[in-house]
Amino acid sequence: MKCMHILCIGGLLFSGLSMTAAQTDGGFDHRKTRVLEVAAGESEYNLMTVLAKLRTGRDVDRAYVMLDSMARDRAMGGMFFAYSMIGLYLHTRDVLPESLQTKIREAFRLRTMYRGDTENHWVMYYTGMYLAAQTWPGEAGDRWFNGRNSTENFTEARGWLDQWMQTTVTIGQGEFDSPTYMVVYLCPMLLLAEFAADPAMKTRAGMMVDLLMADFAAEHLAGNYGGGHSRDYPDDIVNPLAAPSTMWAWLYFGQPELEQWNEARYRPRHRGSWETVFAAVSSYRLPDVIRTIATDRAKPYVHREKKRVRNIIRYGDVKNPPVYKYTYMTRDYVLGSIQGGILQPIQQHTWDVTFAAQRTHNTVFSLHPFASGRELAMFFPEEEKFLAGEVDRYHLVYTNPGKWNSSSPYEQTFQHRNALIVLYDIPGNVRQQHANGFFPRTLDERVVDGSGWVFARWADAYVGVFPLSPAVWIDEDACWRWRSTTGRTGWVVEVSSASETGSFGAFQAGLRARMPDTTGFFRDRTVRFTTAGGDVMMFTFNGERKLNGKVQTFDGYPLYDGPWMRAAAGEGVITLTDGTRTRVLDFRNGSVREY
Amino acid sequence: MRTLLVFLVMTACASPAPAGDVPRTGGAQRLHAAVFLVRGSVAGAQKGSFGPFVREADTTWRRLSISNLYTFGFGEFRGRERRRLYVAAGNGLHRSDDDGRTWRIITGWQTMEVLGVLPDPADSARILIATPWGVYRTEDDGRSWEACMTGFRSWYVRSLTRDREDPERVFAVAEDDIYATTDRGGSWRGLKVSRDPVLAFFQHPGDPRTLMAGCEDGGIRRSTDGGRTWHDAACPARSSIYAFGGPADGRTLYAAGWQTGIWRSTDGGAVWAQVWQDPAIEGVFCFLVDPADAGHVFAGTDGNGVYESRDHGRTWSFAGLRGGKIKHLFLYP
Numbered sequence: 035m036k037c038m039h040i041l042c043i044g045g046l047l048f049s050g051l052s053m054t055a056a057q058t059d060g061g062f063d064h065r066k067t068r069v070l071e072v073a074a075g076e077s078e079y080n081l082m083t084v085l086a087k088l089r090t091g092r093d094v095d096r097a098y099v100m101l102d103s104m105a106r107d108r109a110m111g112g113m114f115f116a117y118s119m120i121g122l123y124l125h126t127r128d129v130l131p132e133s134l135q136t137k138i139r140e141a142f143r144l145r146t147m148y149r150g151d152t153e154n155h156w157v158m159y160y161t162g163m164y165l166a167a168q169t170w171p172g173e174a175g176d177r178w179f180n181g182r183n184s185t186e187n188f189t190e191a192r193g194w195l196d197q198w199m200q201t202t203v204t205i206g207q208g209e210f211d212s213p214t215y216m217v218v219y220l221c222p223m224l225l226l227a228e229f230a231a232d233p234a235m236k237t238r239a240g241m242m243v244d245l246l247m248a249d250f251a252a253e254h255l256a257g258n259y260g261g262g263h264s265r266d267y268p269d270d271i272v273n274p275l276a277a278p279s280t281m282w283a284w285l286y287f288g289q290p291e292l293e294q295w296n297e298a299r300y301r302p303r304h305r306g307s308w309e310t311v312f313a314a315v316s317s318y319r320l321p322d323v324i325r326t327i328a329t330d331r332a333k334p335y336v337h338r339e340k341k342r343v344r345n346i347i348r349y350g351d352v353k354n355p356p357v358y359k360y361t362y363m364t365r366d367y368v369l370g371s372i373q374g375g376i377l378q379p380i381q382q383h384t385w386d387v388t389f390a391a392q393r394t395h396n397t398v399f400s401l402h403p404f405a406s407g408r409e410l411a412m413f414f415p416e417e418e419k420f421l422a423g424e425v426d427r428y429h430l431v432y433t434n435p436g437k438w439n440s441s442s443p444y445e446q447t448f449q450h451r452n453a454l455i456v457l458y459d460i461p462g463n464v465r466q467q468h469a470n471g472f473f474p475r476t477l478d479e480r481v482v483d484g485s486g487w488v489f490a491r492w493a494d495a496y497v498g499v500f501p502l503s504p505a506v507w508i509d510e511d512a513c514w515r516w517r518s519t520t521g522r523t524g525w526v527v528e529v530s531s532a533s534e535t536g537s538f539g540a541f542q543a544g545l546r547a548r549m550p551d552t553t554g555f556f557r558d559r560t561v562r563f564t565t566a567g568g569d570v571m572m573f574t575f576n577g578e579r580k581l582n583g584k585v586q587t588f589d590g591y592p593l594y595d596g597p598w599m600r601a602a603a604g605e606g607v608i609t610l611t612d613g614t615r616t617r618v619l620d621f622r623n624g625s626v627r628e629y
Numbered sequence: 630m631r632t633l634l635v636f637l638v639m640t641a642c643a644s645p646a647p648a649g650d651v652p653r654t655g656g657a658q659r660l661h662a663a664v665f666l667v668r669g670s671v672a673g674a675q676k677g678s679f680g681p682f683v684r685e686a687d688t689t690w691r692r693l694s695i696s697n698l699y700t701f702g703f704g705e706f707r708g709r710e711r712r713r714l715y716v717a718a719g720n721g722l723h724r725s726d727d728d729g730r731t732w733r734i735i736t737g738w739q740t741m742e743v744l745g746v747l748p749d750p751a752d753s754a755r756i757l758i759a760t761p762w763g764v765y766r767t768e769d770d771g772r773s774w775e776a777c778m779t780g781f782r783s784w785y786v787r788s789l790t791r792d793r794e795d796p797e798r799v800f801a802v803a804e805d806d807i808y809a810t811t812d813r814g815g816s817w818r819g820l821k822v823s824r825d826p827v828l829a830f831f832q833h834p835g836d837p838r839t840l841m842a843g844c845e846d847g848g849i850r851r852s853t854d855g856g857r858t859w860h861d862a863a864c865p866a867r868s869s870i871y872a873f874g875g876p877a878d879g880r881t882l883y884a885a886g887w888q889t890g891i892w893r894s895t896d897g898g899a900v901w902a903q904v905w906q907d908p909a910i911e912g913v914f915c916f917l918v919d920p921a922d923a924g925h926v927f928a929g930t931d932g933n934g935v936y937e938s939r940d941h942g943r944t945w946s947f948a949g950l951r952g953g954k955i956k957h958l959f960l961y962p
Contacts, residue, residue: 111696146680146696149720151742160738179695180720181733194738347761348785348804348826415742415761415785416665417828418845419869419887420912420931420954424666 060288060325066314069285072295073311079104081118082308088126089315098134105137111145113155114218116162118309121225124165125315142166146179151414153209153344154218157198161222164191168231192235195226199238201342203245203606203621206593208344208354209378211253212265213277220246220282221312228316234624241619241626243318247286248610250279251328252337252598253361253370256390257283257290261361261370264341265381268431268438272472272512273394276300281307286320287328290392299394321628326612327598331365331390334534336451337596340603343377349412358588360449366390366495366531371454373588374446379413380425380432382441385449385456387529389492395474395512398490398497400525402458403466404442405433435466436515445469448573450581452534453565457502457524457575469523471499471516479538480514482507485546488516494532496541499525500550502561524575526550526563535566660684660917660927661693663700663716663957664950668932677952681716683729683961684935688949693729702788702957704746706753713753714961717743722758724771728962735771747789747799749813757799757814759786764801766814777814782806790830794837802830807842809856820856823847828886829871833897835879841898843870843886851898863900865892874916876923881941883926885913891928891942904942909933917958929955 073086074093079100087097101122104110123130123138130138149159167188175181182190209215223246226239253260258274270277281294294300294307341357357377361370371385386399410425411418422433431437444460458469473480479491490497501516503523508515528545535541544566551562559575572580579586593601594608601608606621618627660683667677680698682690694700699719706713716723721736722743736743740760749755754770763778764786778784783804792798792809801808801817807830808817820840825847833839840852841862848864870886884892890906891913912931919925924941927948934950935958 108696144695146694146698146720148697148699151719156738175733176731181723181731190737197738345761348783353784415744415787417869417871417887417912417914417931423911424668 065285069310069314073308081122082311085122085125086311088129101134105141108145112148113150113158116147117158117222120162120165121312124229143177143179154215157222158218160191160194161226163187165229199242204604206341208342210264210341212263213259213270213279214267215265217278217309221309224312224316224318227318237624244619245608247320248324248327248599251324254283254328255368258388260368260388262359262372262385263383264378266383266439271383271438274388274397278307281310285310285313287325321617323610323612323615323617334364335597337361340591340593344413346412358591362451367529369452369529371447371449376409376441376443378441379409381439383439384445385447387497389495391493393476395476398473400456400469400471401440402442402445402460402469403435403437403440405465446575448579450569450571452529454527455561455571455573459559459575460521467521468517468519473514475513487545489542491538496530496538498528498545501525502552502555658960658962661703661959661961662935662950662955663702664953665700665956666954667952690949701744703959704748705961706748708753715746717746722746740765745788757789759789761785764814780817793832800830802827822859823850829873831873833879834875834877839897841873845869862898865903872913872915874918876918883916883942887912893942905945914956915958927958929958
């Protein structure tokens, strides 16, 4: 019999809730101790390593020197600094010398904490300002860099955070499912859950941590963040376990069974991963139901999510068009996609199949390496002629024809369970006329078959790719790059495993017997494919997606739908379940129910 | 060595500055520059120094903000009792009541970046701002703001300009057109300037009925009837034009944009010719003409700082803020 217990309405009970909900820690305490130990031993100058030193009592004098330097360095500022500095302060003020406490306070007077131009920037900035204004209440405007008094800063920050949470739980995140940037949503929410004095904010922030982690968990496979992502870096796209998300999976889910900092092949190449220190010092504990969502892969499942495009300021009719995610998960692989088009500038990752394995480059995917000032001008206020060059100077790869991340208006997908059709129709006047595909050299087998299929095997997982146009293969260090320059091209993809299909040979034979119907592709951009399950997919670029003759629309697409998560768009109520335990995050009234 | 640091300006002759509710009696004005960014810097990973700057010597500038600030433009109010300097910036609209020594942000989270500011010269409590989400208005000195988008067909508004002839009329450069209002932003009417996106607006200093618009890959559009009809100006190319400038008499006008070099017109903007180009300078965002010397012109570039010419634009030299993306040049005491 299900027995519903209302565990908490209001933040005063939130910490009690976390302890109740997380009945077992799954080794979390050991891993968080390891994070703190190792981070405390780092010489890297950042606020997270300082926090680790101060919390473990290791190398404290050095930590004070580092902190003093960073607190005085006026070149440091902005949203990353704002939230992490106040977070460090709140976690360590009982051991900080008065002089350092004063310098940290002064940093909020003497530096411009830049608010930024992306969703994660604003979350960090307003979290920093919320907690700083709460920590130093009643101070006049001349005590703050922006001339606003403590009350004004607090009120503004609360207003933005409230609307961000409301937007996220009703129409989805704009910077959704980023293996890199998820970190800078989690850390601010962990800090608010820990230190917000307002019970309502404290509770909602904790619920946001639950939601962000559950959102990750449902698409998590053995440390990998599978499927389509809003923002991803090329090194992480081709080598998924190198992403910062991996350390969070390890810390909270216990997978993968490796310490990322010890693995040269996965060592994070940029900031972010030591931010797990904020998780390690937090009293937040992951509810067991979320850990189960992340690790129970006994049965394959389809998981759907609705997200939103980040704010479109130009060249669009809708501020935040919807993003439709579709993910198919098994114990051996995950195949996931978003519908295609420009859903995020610069760093979109539209689809992939990712294998469950602790080897490098465990993924296959394709893309059109699109770049245009017009795309950037949709999202950034600068003149479009300058944007591509400026972004290229920082992100280094934006205009590179070989890049591995990109949105493209000329790419569209249709996925049904373990099969996906991705189509490209690249006009002749577009800067990049080719599509690229990534086949890792770490595959156990790759067969370019005379039938037209390309077969790949990764342990017990199999992939069949049917390219829709001629292409060349380019040998590179990490991959065989598939490149087609026909403009109109695409792949039909089917993924399977030994447990689903039997031998690799049987898998190949099955696909040879089910050749995609491409007769209409160059006429009307239509492809038809019958899946292993007997379902008939028909997909027309800029046209209909049909399954067994029935048009598939995105009408009524849920915010979350699958065996683990359910939520209707627009309601603000997210249900997490592992079949035996259910946790309901009700953002309408800021409550959590478990039964 | 050139040592001109300060312009002595007579009453109401600085073209970007509103008139104020009391006639100016003169005073020293200094060149200010809105440095949006330094080349190679992006949000979250800052390099160099940027923000609102004031020129202190030939190529020496002093930043007015306490640290880096993404700065798009300036505005001012000059009244009987006080004057105010405004900075439109990434963090919001900044106001200084002490000539840039201290600042206060007077917008909230709803307005995102503030790309342009237009204070009402008759009432310091009334301000219009241009943002990626449109025009916002305050009539209570920034305590509250409301969106003023009735009549717009797009969101993005990059700049606001007051009509020299009719101070009640304000022009807004939006994504798709130039819009005008005569009721303090209550409603707007598109001027149907071009099929190309519009980037810049300019009103002839000597002939307020002559308007010009810079367009994306469309060169310059021109109206001689106050905006009722528009025609292509004769340009060296259909380039993207970001900037216009000219002295009070309007005899020589300047225009520039993306990879255009400096264009000049001596017939009120009907015909333009390139007078100077440095291939290292990809773009020019703004001009300012010395009110005391019509041949002394400043240009704010994209990533190359400020340049100046003392011969009506024929030759140019570096004037500081190396690497800076200069969005606005402005005179203020």
